[in-house]
Amino acid sequence: MSRASKTALAPDLRDCDERTVRAWTEPMAVTPLGGGCYRVDTDGDTYTVDVPGHRCTCPDYHYRHAHCKHRRRVAIEITQERVPAPGQRRADCAYCGHESFVPETATVPLCSDCRLDDDDVAVDRETADTLVVRRVHPDRADEYVIEATGKTVAAHDTNEDYPADDPVVEAVYLGDRLRNDDPRVYAFPYSRLRQVEDAELVD
Template identity: 90%
Template sequence: MSRASKTPLAPDLRDCDERTVRAWTESMAVTPLGGGCYRVDTDDDTYTVDVPGHRCTCPDYRYRGTNCKHRRRVAIEITQGRLPAPGQRRADCAVCGHESFVPETDAVPLCADCRLADGDVAVDRETADTLVVRRVHPDRADEYVIEATGASVAEHDTNEAYPADDLVVEAVYLGDQLRNDDPRVYAFPYSRLRQVEDAELVD
């Protein structure tokens, strides 16, 4: 097994300008506010950095228009994975429970390993049928009532082997998706579906 090479995590600050050095070395606390904005608390004051707008409320930016140390600090922490990037929020995954960064607009927080999104292809573990995901519903399988039967997803006889507290995935059969403009949407317990990897689709 080859030995990993030694490398520093921080840049060589001797080659950096003064604002970059301060961004790396000064004590700051950065808090996501949503919408791509972050609060930066320093020893002297509190400022707001707007990443999409490329702005900061500090005097250095307002009067000089510079890429201030606060904007640089936010960029450093996002790049290092310490903060969610604009458009993301920190949340516990609704499936595995691991803390991760998820899209701000997702009603159901799912980490990258558990995420099923509109258009993803999945396979039904019971029938091996191929499905196209429409969305992950926030209701549990024992809460989501199937309109046609009046019973919950958990009560459906083919779902007995799956947890009643599974999230519900709404999906359509691939054949129906290809043949019909308005295919019927079915509801499945999350763990009944296996997401198909891109490599499988190529094969």
């Protein structure tokens, strides 16, 4: 096994301008505010950085329109995944429980390893049928009631081996989707479905 080469994670500050050096070295606390904005606390002052707007409330930006140390510090912390990027928020995954960055608009927080998006293809572990995901529902399997049966998803006979607190995935059968403009939507415990990787679709 080859040995990994040694490398520094931070840039060589000797080659950086003053604002970049200060962004890397000065004590600052960066807090996401949502909407692509971040609060930056320094020694004695607090400023707001608007990443999509490329702005900061500090005098360096206001008077000089400079790419200030606060904007640079926010960019560093986003790149190093210390804070979520614009459009994301920090949350515990509703399935595996690991803390992750998820879309701000996600009603059910799922990490990148567990995420099922609209139109993803999945396979039913019980029947091997292929399904197309409509959405991940905010109710758990023991809360989501199937209208046709009056039972919860968790109480359905074929779901007894899956966790009752699973997120619920609404999906349609692939064949129905291809044949019908308005296919019937079914509800499954998250664990019952296996997401199909892109490579499998090609094969």
